[in-house]
Amino acid sequence: MSREAEQRHAGMRLIEGGTFLMGSEAFYPEEAPVRRVRVDSFWIDETPVTNFQFAAFIEATGYVTVAEVAPDPKDYPGMIPGMDRAGSLVFQKTSGPVDMADASNWWRFTFGACWKHPLGPGSDLAGLEDHPVVHVAYPDAEAYATWAGKCLPTEAEFEFAARGGLDGQDYAWGSELAPDGRMMANYWQGLFPFANQCLDGWERTSPVRSFPPNGHGVYDMIGNTWEWTSDWWTAKPMPPKAKRSCCPIDNPRGGRLRESFDPDHPGVRIGRKVIKGGSHLCAANYCQRYRPAARHPEMVDTATSHIGFRCVVRG
Template structure:
């Protein structure tokens, strides 16, 4: 009699099992939102070996008919003050500048392009030719969540992502050690040169790269650092959770911490905008030494859940059953 796989075995195919454990989360070396260092315990879980690719996402769309956020025209009622003519479907696309610009203003390199979406990454005249094995981009949080639900999976917590990204290394700046480019080796897809106008492309890629292009980490995971930012399930807070739940013997270790509450995740710089922000992890191909040194496991970044851009993707997890 032929043996058939169980539903659970089918779901975790192409995933890596992470044993769980206790690690030091955060960093006190780079950005204030990564502080303080804290001891965190995560339970065992499975995580996708790579980010979800365009090929993967196309199968989901074909099976479900799903339409992404970027493919739906925004309702002006949801965006008070929307400029006339902006109520069209589209997404944010990165454009390299010709000269140095003020790096405090992202509008210098981001533009909202009508018709840009996951299958038209640079705009309506672009396509996925030669990009099927690249991470899917232009993914808003709801899109990632919908895919995960369809696949029988979930999105990782910030702690799960960081634990997995470290690959078993404790207290190292990068997922591979303490040197960004050991002996000149490019270990991930990030920006080499002066952002946003001079990319030396020492890693061989101007934008995203195919998954598995760079070495896997200690757990056998690819692209946990660089290539694209990845959504996590946690709401953003400027200061991560640092208080352990009151359990016997757990006074100094947080177990499976979660992020802030929705009401605390809003951007204080935009008091009229009530759109929650989730934590992104992993950095992207646009992180550079002179602008965004977030090609590290401890790095974290807030993103409004309705945002879709050319540098945000995701991967999924399956948690071990108790």
């Protein structure tokens, strides 16, 4: 390996290519069906990109994130007057039970919130240098990856790495969420969104490497923050032509842009990417997506206090 390659692979783990069972039929319909998938070998960051690492990228390039730019009302038909200001979504714990069908009960679009002000104006990154960077939209993650000479993982690559060699298990560490009461990842213990027991020790994000690595020696692929993948969202992840195939699906690359639009918002033509891994806000009573098979759509222009990313190198 050349010196340049060694530098690029620093802090990464080699995931040897192979075949695995992708998806699940035990939790949410968008994860089904379980299908055999083959991926080539690739390198993946041991941890999500941290605030320290992202700050180095910003210093080197002068890049301005999506959350730091005021949205153009022309791109958002029906925008509420006065909302055309820079900011991002910040989670706010509620004082008691709320309507779980309305996420606006716990999400607040906070003017001035961004990667360096994670809770809004007046907040900073002091003590959070080794936490995953958040408030990064998809273009921000892609820009960092390009700068680092890397790219973002596909959904299949992420899931293969997250499973850590435990094929067919619900969790990245086995069949139990908390074996013998041990917390294996940063997720919400208690009743979301108002009662977090913090058995894992953290109310929000946690420092990377706070929990055991999986079988591949990779950290935080479950919980802590959701992570961007490069695949466009599709509610039916299995290609139609593969339904009756006896052979593994080879290096799947997800859906197509036009299929990724949110049908609940037909006037908004902004694509959605697949995010994986769950976050510190996933809970048993709300979002059991602290699993390798879990997947969720997110608009590429969206930045929140619970989405981050990591990179891969292929070849």
